[in-house]
Amino acid sequence: MDSRFRGNDGNGGNGGGPLRGVRVVEMGQLIAIPFAMKLLADMGAQVIRLESTGRLESYRSDSVYRNEIHGEFWNRGANFYEQNRNKLGITLDLGRSEGLELLRRLIAVSDVFAENFTPRVIKNFGLEYSELRRIKPDIIMVSSTGYGFSGPWANFGATGPATEGASGLAYTTGYRGGPPVMAEIPYVDYTAGEHTVFAVMAALMSRLRTGQGQFIDVSQTQAAAATxxxxxxxFAANGREPVRIGNADPVMAPHGCYPCAGQDRWIVIAVADDSEWQGLCRVMGRQDWAADRHFSGSLGRWRLREELDAMLAEATAPWDAHRLMAALQAAGVPAGAVLDSKDLLFDPHLRQRGFYEVVRHHPSTGMPPLPYAGRPWKLSETPAVPPEPAPLMGEHNDFVLRELLGLTADEVARLEGEGVIGYAPADPRPVQRPSLDEQVRQGRMLRYETDFPEQVSRAYPPPPES
Amino acid sequence: MTPPALDGVSVLDLTHCVAGPYCTRLLAGFGADVLKIEPPGGERGRRMAPFFRDEPGPDSSLPFAYLNTGKRGMTLNLKTAEGRGILRSLLPEADVLVENFAPRVMPSLGLDYAALREIAPHLVMVSISNFGQTGPYRDYKAADIVEYALGGLMYIFGAYDREPLKHAWNQAQFKAGTDAASATLMALYHQRMTGGRTVGQGQRVDVSIQEAVASGLRDVVNNYTYTGAVRRRQPNHSGDMQRLRATADGYLLPNPGLGSGLNWDSFVEFLGLPELDDDRFRTPSARLVNAEELGRILDEYFIGQNKYDMFYGSHRRRFIFGVIQSPEETLNDPQFAHRDYFVEAEHPVMGRLKFPGVPFSMEATPWQAGNPAPAIGQHNGQVLGRRLGYTAAQQAQLRSQGVI
Structure with missing residues (x-):
C-alpha cells in the first residue's frame, strides 16, 4: 500500500517512520515550507499538500521531464517532484467559501498547519493562528516568511537571494575585492526549511507533554542570520566589517579551490597543520616546498597564502580531480573534488549510503523511475518510509474528502462540477525553455548527454513493485 | 505558564567546533538540559576565530560563546577508564547523547552504540560526521570547503569564468547541526511515544554533513536525471533582471518578480525610466536580445540610488526587491529590532554583548537566551558531587589523575 495512506492509522509496527500518526496540512509554495514538510513526510507524517488549480505553482510548469511540454506537463515538473515526495495532494479553490470551509474542516482533523504565504494573504483568508485555534484548539501552525510574520517588513515578499542579502550572509561572501556573491539556488529557503523541521518537532514534543499547540513564526532572514x-x-564585539576573502580561511592555508585536468574541473584543499602540509607536498611531489622554512607553521603559510595558492594551482592542473582527492586523502590531507550534478549522482560514497532514492512515478506521467536526493540523517530503528512520488494535481482529492472528511462520492462529484476542486490547472502555461543546444551555447549548461536515461537506470535500477 | 518545549529532555553533549554544538544549542534554547562534556583542556571550538578584542583565550572565542550559551559544562578525559566510567554512569538519566568525532573515535573508546545501548536502551545516540558512519569516504578528512565541494553546492556557486566559490564561514556545519537537531527530536518523539526514558525505544542517528549540503540543491541532480544536462555556474548577463546591482551606498537586488502578476510597464513607471518603455525591453526574449543595452541603463540608474529608498519603495508597489545588508546594517535593521532578534547578554569575559537570537519564534514556548557558555569544567563539582556523589577528596583525586 502507498506509504502515505498509512500515515495516520495509529498502529505501530515497522516501516511507519517515527512521525506516523502526525497529520500535516500544507499550504506551501516553492521550497521553504514544501522542503520542510517533505522531510516530515519522509519520516512518516501524513502530509496533505494543498494546491490551487487557478494559480499554478511555478514548480509545476517549469523544468519538465525531457523538456516535453505537451499533455499534462504540470505532472512532470522536476522541482515539484523534488520538494513534494511522500505527500498527498488535493486542490481546493480558496476563493470560494466552500473551498475555504473544506480547508478549515481538514485543519480541524490535523495536527499541523504549515504555510509560506505573506501574512496579508493568510489574514485575508482568515487562516491566522487565532482563528485556527478556535477550530482546532491544539493545532500547531507554522508560518515561514521572508522577514517574519510581524514587524514593518512582515508583508514584504522575498526571494531566497533577498533573504541571503538581508541576513548579512551575502555581504560576507564573494571573491577578494569583488561584490557580494549569492548561491545560484534559493539557499536560505533551505536554511529556513531546516530550522522549520526542528521548530515543528519541538512543538510536537511540547504538545506531547502539555496537550497544547502553538504558533511558530519562522523568519527566513533570522534563520540565516543565526548561522x-x-x-x-x-562586528558587535570588535566593530569589524567583514572583508570578502573568496575561498580563503581566516586561519588555514593553503585553503582554496584549484584547477584540475578537463573542462571546468576543480579540487578543494584545506590544510590545517604541518602534518597535512607535509602530506600535501609529498603527494604533489614537491619536497622542496616541504623543506622550505617559510612554509613551516600555520602562521607562516597563512602569511604566504596567495603565493601558495598560485603554486598549488599550477601543481594541481595536470591531475584528475578524483584521483588527486583519493591520493591526498590517503595522505591525510582534507581535499575534495568539486562534484557536478552527474558526479553527485554517480558518487560511489553517496551510492553506497543509499542517499539518492528511486521513486516510481504515476504511470500516467510516462516517466521512468528516477532517483531523488534523500535526507541527511539515518535513524536505525525508525527509518524513512519507502519513497512515493509527489502527487499528481488533485490525485488525492477523493481520498482526503471522502476518507478524512466523510463526504460522499456525489458530493465530491458536485465539487468538481462546480470547480471547487479540480485535476488540471485552469490556465496551463508551461515555461518554454531554450533547447539544450542553446543552453550549452549560452553557457548555462556545461554539456548534455542523450543516453542519460540508460545511464541513470543502470546506476539506479527501479525498486521491485510493492 | 507553558513549560519550555523541551522541558525534561536531558542531553549529554560530547561535541566540538560547530555542527555538534549548534545542534545542542538549538536543543538548549528550547529548554533541554544540555551537559557539555569537554576534554580537560577544553574542546577545539574554544580556539575558533574571531575572538573578543582579537585576544585568543579559552573564554573569548565569539562563535564558541554563541554556540554554547545555555549549556552546563564539565570536563572528562574519555581516554581514561575512569572518565568513561563517569560518562556511563550519566547515561541512564540521559535521553540523548550527541557527538561529532570522526567515526572511528567512539568505537575506539569502547563507546559505540551497541555498548551504550546495553546501559541505556532508551538512549538516542546522535553522531554527526563529515561523511556519515558508513561508506568509502567515511574516514576522509574535511573542512567546510570540502563539504561544499563534495556536497555539490560549490560547483554551481560563483562566477562563470572563475574558480567555484563557497559561502563565508561554516555554513555546511550549521546546516548539519540544524538537521541533527531535527533528527534528534524525531528519534526522541519515537522514544516518548514508546514509553519515554528508561522504557522507550532509543536508536542511533547518523547525520552526514556532506548529505546536509547535497539534500538542499534544488535543480542540480534533477537537471541531469530529467534532461541529461550538467549544470554549471551561470554566465552573468548584464541585462539579467535577477542580477545584483551596485547602488550609491551598497548593493541591491532589484528583482521585480516579473511574471507573478507584475508587468514591465509598472516596473518602468516605478523606476521612472522612460527609456525602458520600449519594445526592445518589453518581453523576456527582447530583453535577452538587448541585454547589454538594458544592463548599461540599469547599472547607470542604480548607481545613483540609495538602496533602502529603492527597497522600501519597491515593496510599497509590491515588487520584491532585496537589500544586501552588512552586519552593522543587520544589527540596526528595524525589522530585526521590532522582533527583538539581537539579544544583549552578559558574558563573564566579554561583558554585555549583542548576540544573534532565535531563528524562529514559538509563541507558547519561547526561546531562552540562557546562561553564558560555560568555562572549562565550570560544573564539574555540580555534576560529580551533587549528581554522582563524589566527595571533594575524590574529585581532587580525579583532577590530579587528569580525569577531569
Whole structure:
C-alpha cells in the first residue's frame, strides 16, 4: 500500500517512520515550507499538500521531464517532484467559501498547519493562528516568511537571494575585492526549511507533554542570520566589517579551490597543520616546498597564502580531480573534488549510503523511475518510509474528502462540477525553455548527454513493485 | 505558564567546533538540559576565530560563546577508564547523547552504540560526521570547503569564468547541526511515544554533513536525471533582471518578480525610466536580445540610488526587491529590532554583548537566551558531587589523575 495512506492509522509496527500518526496540512509554495514538510513526510507524517488549480505553482510548469511540454506537463515538473515526495495532494479553490470551509474542516482533523504565504494573504483568508485555534484548539501552525510574520517588513515578499542579502550572509561572501556573491539556488529557503523541521518537532514534543499547540513564526532572514555568528559578533564585539576573502580561511592555508585536468574541473584543499602540509607536498611531489622554512607553521603559510595558492594551482592542473582527492586523502590531507550534478549522482560514497532514492512515478506521467536526493540523517530503528512520488494535481482529492472528511462520492462529484476542486490547472502555461543546444551555447549548461536515461537506470535500477 | 518545549529532555553533549554544538544549542534554547562534556583542556571550538578584542583565550572565542550559551559544562578525559566510567554512569538519566568525532573515535573508546545501548536502551545516540558512519569516504578528512565541494553546492556557486566559490564561514556545519537537531527530536518523539526514558525505544542517528549540503540543491541532480544536462555556474548577463546591482551606498537586488502578476510597464513607471518603455525591453526574449543595452541603463540608474529608498519603495508597489545588508546594517535593521532578534547578554569575559537570537519564534514556548557558555569544567563539582556523589577528596583525586 502507498506509504502515505498509512500515515495516520495509529498502529505501530515497522516501516511507519517515527512521525506516523502526525497529520500535516500544507499550504506551501516553492521550497521553504514544501522542503520542510517533505522531510516530515519522509519520516512518516501524513502530509496533505494543498494546491490551487487557478494559480499554478511555478514548480509545476517549469523544468519538465525531457523538456516535453505537451499533455499534462504540470505532472512532470522536476522541482515539484523534488520538494513534494511522500505527500498527498488535493486542490481546493480558496476563493470560494466552500473551498475555504473544506480547508478549515481538514485543519480541524490535523495536527499541523504549515504555510509560506505573506501574512496579508493568510489574514485575508482568515487562516491566522487565532482563528485556527478556535477550530482546532491544539493545532500547531507554522508560518515561514521572508522577514517574519510581524514587524514593518512582515508583508514584504522575498526571494531566497533577498533573504541571503538581508541576513548579512551575502555581504560576507564573494571573491577578494569583488561584490557580494549569492548561491545560484534559493539557499536560505533551505536554511529556513531546516530550522522549520526542528521548530515543528519541538512543538510536537511540547504538545506531547502539555496537550497544547502553538504558533511558530519562522523568519527566513533570522534563520540565516543565526548561522553567521562569526560575522555578526565580530562586528558587535570588535566593530569589524567583514572583508570578502573568496575561498580563503581566516586561519588555514593553503585553503582554496584549484584547477584540475578537463573542462571546468576543480579540487578543494584545506590544510590545517604541518602534518597535512607535509602530506600535501609529498603527494604533489614537491619536497622542496616541504623543506622550505617559510612554509613551516600555520602562521607562516597563512602569511604566504596567495603565493601558495598560485603554486598549488599550477601543481594541481595536470591531475584528475578524483584521483588527486583519493591520493591526498590517503595522505591525510582534507581535499575534495568539486562534484557536478552527474558526479553527485554517480558518487560511489553517496551510492553506497543509499542517499539518492528511486521513486516510481504515476504511470500516467510516462516517466521512468528516477532517483531523488534523500535526507541527511539515518535513524536505525525508525527509518524513512519507502519513497512515493509527489502527487499528481488533485490525485488525492477523493481520498482526503471522502476518507478524512466523510463526504460522499456525489458530493465530491458536485465539487468538481462546480470547480471547487479540480485535476488540471485552469490556465496551463508551461515555461518554454531554450533547447539544450542553446543552453550549452549560452553557457548555462556545461554539456548534455542523450543516453542519460540508460545511464541513470543502470546506476539506479527501479525498486521491485510493492 | 507553558513549560519550555523541551522541558525534561536531558542531553549529554560530547561535541566540538560547530555542527555538534549548534545542534545542542538549538536543543538548549528550547529548554533541554544540555551537559557539555569537554576534554580537560577544553574542546577545539574554544580556539575558533574571531575572538573578543582579537585576544585568543579559552573564554573569548565569539562563535564558541554563541554556540554554547545555555549549556552546563564539565570536563572528562574519555581516554581514561575512569572518565568513561563517569560518562556511563550519566547515561541512564540521559535521553540523548550527541557527538561529532570522526567515526572511528567512539568505537575506539569502547563507546559505540551497541555498548551504550546495553546501559541505556532508551538512549538516542546522535553522531554527526563529515561523511556519515558508513561508506568509502567515511574516514576522509574535511573542512567546510570540502563539504561544499563534495556536497555539490560549490560547483554551481560563483562566477562563470572563475574558480567555484563557497559561502563565508561554516555554513555546511550549521546546516548539519540544524538537521541533527531535527533528527534528534524525531528519534526522541519515537522514544516518548514508546514509553519515554528508561522504557522507550532509543536508536542511533547518523547525520552526514556532506548529505546536509547535497539534500538542499534544488535543480542540480534533477537537471541531469530529467534532461541529461550538467549544470554549471551561470554566465552573468548584464541585462539579467535577477542580477545584483551596485547602488550609491551598497548593493541591491532589484528583482521585480516579473511574471507573478507584475508587468514591465509598472516596473518602468516605478523606476521612472522612460527609456525602458520600449519594445526592445518589453518581453523576456527582447530583453535577452538587448541585454547589454538594458544592463548599461540599469547599472547607470542604480548607481545613483540609495538602496533602502529603492527597497522600501519597491515593496510599497509590491515588487520584491532585496537589500544586501552588512552586519552593522543587520544589527540596526528595524525589522530585526521590532522582533527583538539581537539579544544583549552578559558574558563573564566579554561583558554585555549583542548576540544573534532565535531563528524562529514559538509563541507558547519561547526561546531562552540562557546562561553564558560555560568555562572549562565550570560544573564539574555540580555534576560529580551533587549528581554522582563524589566527595571533594575524590574529585581532587580525579583532577590530579587528569580525569577531569
Amino acid at each position: 553567521i555568528p562569526e560575522a555578526l559578533l565580530d
